[in-house]
Every structure is written in structure tokens, then in C-alpha cells.
Amino acid sequence: MNFFPQRRALAEQIYEQSLSPDEVTRRLAAARGDVVDEAEARSLIAWFCRRYPNPIDRMRYARRMYLESTRIAAID
């Protein structure tokens, strides 16, 4: 039996569910103090902007990759 669709639906539900103001504050405070996480975010942004200097191209990439990922998930 393939559990992938159920797992994906559960993951999407968790990802899309609003958090309480306290939880938001806690998570943002934790992320703010994470030097490794911040360096990784900066590195990813730098790579993305080097690869796609034009903001229109960045948005096109984000939309196309999203569509591709949903098509792959549908096949799985």
C-alpha cells in the first residue's frame, strides 16, 4: 500500500496551519540566534541571485519547479 499521498497531505496540513503568536515569537527568536542557519540562508540567497540575477527569472524558476514537484508527487 502506498502511504505517500497521506503523508504528503499530513505534511502540507502541518506546514499550512497557523501558529499561535507565542509559538511564532519562540520560533523566530530561536532562528535569530542560529548563526549556522543564518549563514546557510545567506549562502542560498547568494547562489540563487548569482544563478538568476533577474527577479523575473527567479519567480519563473520558483513557479516552474513548484509545478514540476507537484507533477512528480502526483506520479508517485
Add this chain to the structure above:
Amino acid sequence: MEGESFDESELFRAVAASGARSLLFGRQAVVALGAPVLTGDYDFWLAIDDIDKFNRALEPLGFSPTKTPEQARASGRYVLEGDTRIDVLIARAASSADGERLSFEDAWTRRQTLRAGAVEVTLPSIPDLIRTKRWSSRPKDLEDIRFL
């Protein structure tokens, strides 16, 4: 296939030429600023009096509104459906769960513009974009805030 013929340059050229006061927000605004995250749709925050201008400008690109301007004004939201999906917010202001309020007029006054060749993309300032992300406060919004 959905999304294959849609072109971002045409969309933003039409939006800029429409004369409607609109701000790109949501995840594509975060992407435009350089965050490598994925999304399938576009979100615009539109001045409440500019619905007709906005819809007319996007009609030649194949976008149809799901509500009349009157219905959209009453509900505060509508969708433009075409080869991709455009969610349109037309609230005069919105607040996060902890009560921080942001009005369209303030966000418009503080807006920023990204140049993409001959095309311009208008979006809220980064602090205002973070405020809009706190309206829903989902894990995906916090991920976007981390990049901002």
C-alpha cells in the same frame, strides 16, 4: 499543460501599465528578493478602487476574475484564474494574530521597486513584507521570514 504558456514578463508589464496600485506580496515577493523557495501562484495586494483597472489589464493575458468588483470588495479577496493563479487581496488593512496592523496606504507609501530589464516589480518594503507574513503565521511563512 497548466503554467506552460504563462510568462512572468508579460504579467508584470501588464500590471505596471495598468495604472492600478498593486503590491506583489506572498511567497513570490520573497522569491523576487532572492530566496530560493517554491510556489505555484502569485499574490497581489490591490488598492480597493483599482479592481477594474487591474482586471482589464490582465484580461488580454487570459485571466478571468472569480468575483465581480462589488463581490470582491465585500469579501476582501478574489482570484484571477488563467494559465496560473493570482490571488488578490483588496483589504484596506490587515492584522496579525498579535494585533499588529498594516494598512495598504502605509505599505504603498513605503513600497520598493525591483528592476527586471524593462519590467518593474513593485512590492512592500522588507519590514512590511515580514508583517504580511505574520498575518497567517504558518511554518512556511516563518521560513520566508528567515530569508527576509
